[in-house]
Amino acid sequence: MDLTHRPRRLRQDRIRGLVSETSLEPTDLIAPVFVDATTAERQPIESMPGHERVPIEDSVARVEEVLETGVEAVMLFGIPESKDAKGTRAWAEDGVVQEATRRITAETDAYVITDVCLCEYTEHGHCGTLEPGIRETETGSREDPSLTVDNDATLDSLRRTAVSHAAAGADMVAPSSMTDGMVGAIRDELNGEGFDDVPIMSYAAKYESAFYGPFRDAADGAPAFGDRRHYQMDPANAREAMREVRLDVEQGADVLLVKPALPYLDIVADVRREFEQPVAAYNVSGEYAMLHAAAEKGWLDLEAAAHESLLSIKRAGADLILTYFAEDIAEQLR
Numbered sequence: 001m002d003l004t005h006r007p008r009r010l011r012q013d014r015i016r017g018l019v020s021e022t023s024l025e026p027t028d029l030i031a032p033v034f035v036d037a038t039t040a041e042r043q044p045i046e047s048m049p050g051h052e053r054v055p056i057e058d059s060v061a062r063v064e065e066v067l068e069t070g071v072e073a074v075m076l077f078g079i080p081e082s083k084d085a086k087g088t089r090a091w092a093e094d095g096v097v098q099e100a101t102r103r104i105t106a107e108t109d110a111y112v113i114t115d116v117c118l119c120e121y122t123e124h125g126h127c128g129t130l131e132p133g134i135r136e137t138e139t140g141s142r143e144d145p146s147l148t149v150d151n152d153a154t155l156d157s158l159r160r161t162a163v164s165h166a167a168a169g170a171d172m173v174a175p176s177s178m179t180d181g182m183v184g185a186i187r188d189e190l191n192g193e194g195f196d197d198v199p200i201m202s203y204a205a206k207y208e209s210a211f212y213g214p215f216r217d218a219a220d221g222a223p224a225f226g227d228r229r230h231y232q233m234d235p236a237n238a239r240e241a242m243r244e245v246r247l248d249v250e251q252g253a254d255v256l257l258v259k260p261a262l263p264y265l266d267i268v269a270d271v272r273r274e275f276e277q278p279v280a281a282y283n284v285s286g287e288y289a290m291l292h293a294a295a296e297k298g299w300l301d302l303e304a305a306a307h308e309s310l311l312s313i314k315r316a317g318a319d320l321i322l323t324y325f326a327e328d329i330a331e332q333l334r
Helices: 007-011 056-068 096-107 151-168 182-192 210-219 239-251 262-274 285-296 302-316 326-333
Strands: 029-036 052-055 073-079 111-116 130-137 140-149 172-175 201-206 255-259 279-283 320-323
Touching (some): 029 326, 073 096, 096 151, 151 172, 151 182, 201 239, 201 262, 255 262, 279 302, 320 326
Parallel strands (some): 073 111
16 A cells, blocks of 8 residues: 555644644634614624624624624624615714714724615615506506616615715725626715725625525514515526626725625635635625524534634635624634
8 A cells, every 4th residue: 555645644633733724813704793773772683693783882892892802893784763765874974884983983993894785774675776666457557666676776875875984984885785886886986075095895796595584683674575686696696796796896896795605605716716806705694593503403513613614715715704703713713
C-alpha cells in the first residue's frame, strides 16, 4: 500500500487549524436589529428564539450588546408606529430607523447598515406602491388592487428612503425590494444629495423563498394578500441571478448580497467567481429557526450546527454574512 500522500496526516489536532482553508471571524458577521416604534419594552420574537424587537429608546443598548461580542456591524430593520398604502413612514425624518440611526451613530462605534424597503411600512405588506388593476365582475369592470408593484413609483420611494437614512447617519444602505433599477436610482439620489461616500449593499439576488416566515413575524411585514413571486426571484433560476447581479453592478452596487444563503450556496459561489465586488449572504430567519427547532428536539448540537452553517457560507465565497447567529458565533470565536 502506497501511503506517500496519506491525507490524514494533516487532519490531526495540532496541524488541523494551520492548514484550514476557510476561517470565520466576528468581523465577517452582521447582526440584524429590529427597532419597534410601537412598544416601550423589548418584545421577544417567538419564532426566532433569543431575538427581540426593541424600542427606539433601547436601540443603543441593544447595539452595545452586539459590539461586546466582537461583531462590528448591524443591520437595522424598523417597525413603524403607523402604516399606509405607500409606506410614507419609511422616509419620514422622525421615522423609526432614522431616529434609531441617529442615536446609535452618536453613541456607539457600530457600522450601521439600514434596510431600504417598504414592506414593513405599507399596510398591504408588499415592497412598493401597488398598481391599480381592473377586475371583471358579474356587474361589470371595477378597479381593484393587483399584485403588481408599480416599479417607477416604488423607485421614487426607495430614493427618498435611502437619502433619509444617509442623512440620519447610516454608514451603508441596503435596498432589498428587488425593484428594477433601484441601485442606479438610489446611487444617483445619494450622489445628488452629497452622500457620495455612502455605499450600497444591494440585495442583488433575492429569491421568493419559503425560509422568510419568522422574519415576517419579526418585522410585521407579511403580505396582507398574495405573495412576492412577481418581483422576487424564482428559486428554480440560477442564470437569472447572474443577470440580476450584473445589472446591479452596472448601476453602482458596492456589495452584492444573496438571500437566502444555505439553499443558494451555488449562487453565492457563482457570484463570487463572476464579480469582483464583495459578496454578502443572508443567513435568513428560517435557516436560524430550523436549527433552533431541531436543537430543542435534541436532534443536533446548536452551536456546532450554526458554526458549520456559517463556515459553509464563507467557504462558498461570502465575504460578509448577515445572520441571527452573529452574536452567539462571535462569542464562540473569541
